[in-house]
Amino acid sequence: MGSHSPEQAECLSVAIIGGGLCGLALAVALKQRNIVFKVYEARSSFTELGAGINIGPNTLDAFRLIDDGLGEAYLDMAARNPPDRQDVWFDVRLGAAIDGHGDGERVASLMASPTGSMCVGRDALLQLLAERAGLVDGIGRERAAFNKKLVGLEGTAGGVTMSFEDGTFERASVVIACDGIHSAVRRLMIDPESPAATPGFSQAGVYRAMLPFQKLETVLEAQMARTSQIFPGPSGYLIMYPVSETTMNVGLWVWRRGTWPHREWVLPNQRSAMEQNLQDWGATVRSIMDLVPDPPFYAGHYYHTQPKSHWKGRVCLIGDAAHAMPPHAGSGAGQAMEDAYVMAEVLSSAAEFDPTEARVAAALSAYEAVRRPRYERVVAASVKGMHDWSDLYDVPVTEQRLKDWVELAKNRFDFIWKHDLAGDASGAQASMRQNAVPSII
Ligand SMILES: Cc1cc2nc3c(=O)[nH]c(=O)nc-3n(C[C@H](O)[C@H](O)[C@H](O)COP(=O)(O)OP(=O)(O)OC[C@H]3O[C@@H](n4cnc5c(N)ncnc54)[C@H](O)[C@@H]3O)c2cc1C
Structure with missing residues (x-):
C-alpha cells in the first residue's frame, strides 16, 4: 500500500x-x-x-x-x-420433488472456502x-x-x-x-x-422477508433453519442466509417477463401474486413462504x-x-x-x-x-x-440432468x-x- x-x-x-x-x-x-x-x-x-x-x-x-x-x-x-x-x-435443496428425490432434499453443498x-x-x-x-x-x-x-x-x-x-x-x-x-x-x-x-429491468424480481430462526424452526429442522440455502424450483429459486444471530434473510426470485410497467421498483402486499408463482413448488418452500404474510416484491434492474x-x-x-x-x-x-x-x-x-x-x-x-x-x-x-438457478425444472429432471x-x-x-x-x-x-x-x- x-x-x-x-x-x-x-x-x-x-x-x-x-x-x-x-x-x-x-x-x-x-x-x-x-x-x-x-x-x-x-x-x-x-x-x-x-x-x-x-x-x-x-x-x-x-x-x-x-x-x-x-x-x-x-x-x-x-x-x-x-x-x-x-x-x-x-x-442446494430441491424446490419440488423429482423422480427418486424428495422435495427439500439436499443435492449439493456449494463451497466458498475458507469463509x-x-x-x-x-x-x-x-x-x-x-x-x-x-x-x-x-x-x-x-x-x-x-x-x-x-x-x-x-x-x-x-x-x-x-x-x-x-x-x-x-x-x-x-x-x-x-x-x-x-x-x-x-x-x-x-x-x-x-x-x-439508465438501468433496465432484469425481467426477474424477488419476494423478500426477514424471518427469525425461531419462526423458521416451526417448519424446518433446527440446523436447516440456520444455514444458508438455495432451492432451485419451477421458474425461480428461493435463497436464504443468516444475517444475524437470530434472523434469516429470505428471498423468492421469480421471472416476470416483459417490461416493468411501474414507476416504483418495490410493490407492497404481493401475497396473491406470490401464491400464483408458488403453484408448482413443493411443500418445503411453500411452508417457508407461508410464514411471510404479505411480502413486498422488488423488481431487479441493472x-x-x-x-x-x-x-x-x-x-x-x-x-x-x-x-x-x-x-x-x-x-x-x-x-x-x-x-x-x-x-x-x-x-x-x-x-x-x-x-x-x-x-x-x-x-x-x-x-x-x-x-x-x-x-x-x-x-x-x-x-x-x-437462468442458472432457475432453469433446473425447465425440462423433465432426470438423474443425469440433476448431476x-x-x-x-x-x-x-x-x-x-x-x-x-x-x-x-x-x-x-x-x-x-x-x-x-x-x-x-
Ligand atoms: C435485492 C438485492 C440484494 C443484494 N444482495 C447482495 C449481496 O448479497 N451481496 C452483494 O455483494 N451485493 C448485493 N447486492 C448489491 C449491493 O446492494 C450493491 O452492489 C451495493 O449496495 C452498491 O453500493 P454503492 O455504494 O455503489 O451504491 P448505493 O448503495 O446505492 O449507494 C449510493 C449512495 O449515493 C447516494 N446518492 C445517490 N445519488 C446522489 C447524488 N446525486 N448526490 C449525492 N449522493 C447521492 C445515495 O443516497 C446512497 O447513499 C444486492 C442488491 C439487491 C438489490
Missing part, C-alpha cells in the same frame, strides 16, 4: 459522491493512505435501507487490503453458518465503514457533507466544480462517483438519452448497456454507478469493495505528484483497464445467474472467490508508470 505524508497528499483532493457501501469503503481506503477526501451524501445521514449483505472470500480479501483491521472487524460481526459448516456458501457465507446487516456494515473512515465524530465530520445532492459537474482549470441541489458549489481535483444505480454523475457524463444512461468508458476527464464511476448487477452471484457490494481498493491504490500513486489532468487521466485509465474486464465478467455471471446441473453449479463462481486483487492494483500502478506522460514517473 502506498502511503503519503499529509503534506504531500494535500495536492490531490478527492470528492466522493455518495456515502453508500462503495463510497464509504473508498473513504476508508483513502484515509488509510493519507489522501484528502470528502464524502457528499444526498441523504441526511449515512443510512442503508434493506436487509443483509452476503459476501464471499474475495470481498474479505478486499476489506483486508483496504484497511488491515477492516477484514477482522467484519469477521467479528458477520453471521455465518453453524460451526461445522462454515466453509459452505450455500446448500463460506458471511453476512451482515447493510446498515451495520455502513456504520462500521463510517467509523473506520473517521467520519463519525470529531474533526472527521468535516470530511462528510449531508443533504448534498449532486446536480452538476464542470471541468475547470486544475479540477472539477460540483454543484449541488441546495445551490452550493465545491471543488476537487478528482470526482469519484459512488452514487449507485440511479447515478446522477453517470447521466452527466454520458448522453442522458443514451440507453447506457445497466444493460455500458458507455465506452467509465471515466472522463477527472471523473470516474465506480460501484453500482458503473456496474449495478442483479444479485444472483451475491457480488454487487463485493465488486464495489474491490473497486474502492484498486481506486485508492491508483490515486495513491497519482498523489505523489501534482494532480495535473494528465496524471489523473493516467490513474483513471489504468484503473479502468484492470477493473472493467473483471467486473464485467462478474456482471455477466450475475445476469446469467437467474450435470450440480456439477456446473459447484464451480461457477470460483473465478469470483479466487482472485488476485492485490495483483490487479499493482498491475494498474505499473501501467500508470508505463503509459503515463513522462512527468508522472
